Amino acid sequence: MNFRVHVLSLFAVLFSASLVFANPSQDNTSAGITFQQKVLDFSAVYGAQWTVYLITQKDTITDHGSWDNFFSYPLHPEFDKDSFDFNIFKHALSGNYYYLYYRYRGYEQTDAFLWTFLSSLAFEFAVETYTEKPSIQDIYQTPIYGTLVGMGFERLSTYFRAKDSVALKSLGYILNPFTLLPNHPENIAALPQVSDRSVGLQVVVGF
DSSP states (O other): OOHHHHHHHHHHHHHHHHHHHOOOOTTOOGGGOOHHHHHHHHHHHHHHHHHHHHHHTHHHHHHHOOHHHHHHGGGOOBOOOOOHHHHHHHHHHHHHHHHHHHHHTTOOHHHHHHHHHHHHHHHHHHTGGGTSOOBHHHHHHHHHHHHHHHHHHHHHHHHHHTSSOHHHHHHHHHHOGGGGSOSOGGGEEEEEEEOSSOEEEEEEEOO
8 A cells, every 4th residue: 555545544543543432521621631532632633634635735745755854854944935824824724623623622722722732733743744844934823823713713603503594503513513523422433444546534423
């Protein structure tokens, strides 16, 4: 199997384990979150990062990716040349999903921000370095802007989902798609589907 298949298979298993074995805390207090759950939650985000990266950066990985980059680039962070507007939009959106995921998993706002920051570091220094050097701007923009957007989207989502309008309820779910997941993740089974020609993830949800 090629590089992408190996990575997807590994993190599909980690993602499955996170969904099956870790229960979210419905009162959003981090006190009862075990070390095992934190590791699994972080692994789930890391797996999702690799999955999205492999799908969206296929050509870049083919042309510029290497394990030499992966291990040497983390020592050479730099300011990237992306436009300010692009950086703000892209990284605020990414960080927003990190934050909302950790909130769904039961983390308080401060802890959700901390883990969003750690997940951002993981992407910059242990995912994207396969093709490029870590971006100094992205290290702080993703968690800070992402958390601010996530806090706003979380409140707006709660507000809209409480309305009788189907359109407003739908908007609430769009703003925070994690609210579509069941309250008990043990009702979710996620199984990697791997063959010589393809790789995927089969997700079965029980309500």
